[in-house]
């Protein structure tokens with residue numbers, strides 16, 4: 283029997299190439315090895331400003347992009363968090379074994395508190411507890427995530443240990459699986475992590491024209507002022523994108539020619555644009571085909587919710603007995 287693997291993505295905006303490299307691409311690679319359970323975590327998305335009128339559509343769009351990017355619903359469970367209320371039930375119980383001190387040390391909480399100064403809510407603070415519930419509800423042994431989520435998975439292990447110590451062995455301690463390449467994609471500003479909310483991203487469904495508009499002004503090696511200056515690929519964000527999207531020959535050419543000013547940054551960007559287009563085009567095509575089949579994504583999500591709920595109910599029965607309420 284394959285071992286359970288869980289991961290999630292927030293429907294907070296445009297899913298971008300950072301999400302793809304850090305998470306989705308890895309999920310797809312792991313589909314044959316693990317019993318994959320993937321979730322559009324709409325309750326997590328409530329912790330920041332929330333537009334009620336577009337929420338339903340953003341959830342469906344997030345699912346569509348993931349399927350188009352290779353998350354084959356025949357090979358995994360794909361569902362929406364709010365359709366399985368056991369997530370929030372378990373989160374409450376786990377809240378009671380999670381130290382406040384640990385939550386207050388979470389980097390994401392500190393960063394999001396700065397970004398959303400006018401809305402530092404309790405949900406933002408206990409976000410990692412709901413994430414622990416998402417994972418532990420399916421007794422997942424593996425959680426493929428980008429680098430920014432490692433701290434939360436470490437906390438999930440701590441929460442599982444604390445629960446097991448107090449109530450008896452129920453949960454395994456999950457391991458985080460981080461890709462060798464692409465665990466932290468920087469935004470096109472070359473400074474902050476590529477983020478939905480920072481507007482420094484290339485969206486997975488963007489057209490070649492839109493992608494070029496973003497790549498053309500993207501920050502490269504800032505010491506390279508003129509075309510004739512040699513560049514340093516090791517500190518160039520564009521080179522790291524090449525390592526994620528280009529073939530070996532292109533990567534080697536860029537590495538060699540940038541260092542001797544054999545190519546300029548515009549040449550390098552054009553090569554990257556070709557590589558990106560080769561990856562993104564089939565994803566865009568599959569997403570359009572899904573859009574042209576009304577109700578298809580909703581049907582996949584309905585089926586996924588039924589499968590997830592059956593499993594979640596089994597774990598919650600065990601949890602309720604362990605804590606003595608049944």
Ligand code: AQP
Nearest residue numbers: 291292300301304305427428465466467476477478479
């Ligand atoms: N820049 C990134 N590089 C590599 N991996 C990334 N992930 C996110 N950004 C990068 C990974 O994508 C998965 C799903 O992310 P999410 O939507 O749940 O989390 P997020 O961090 O909120 O995404 P954003 O894009 O950064 O959104 P905002 O702007 O709302 O903060 C996770 O596995 C994450 O590691």
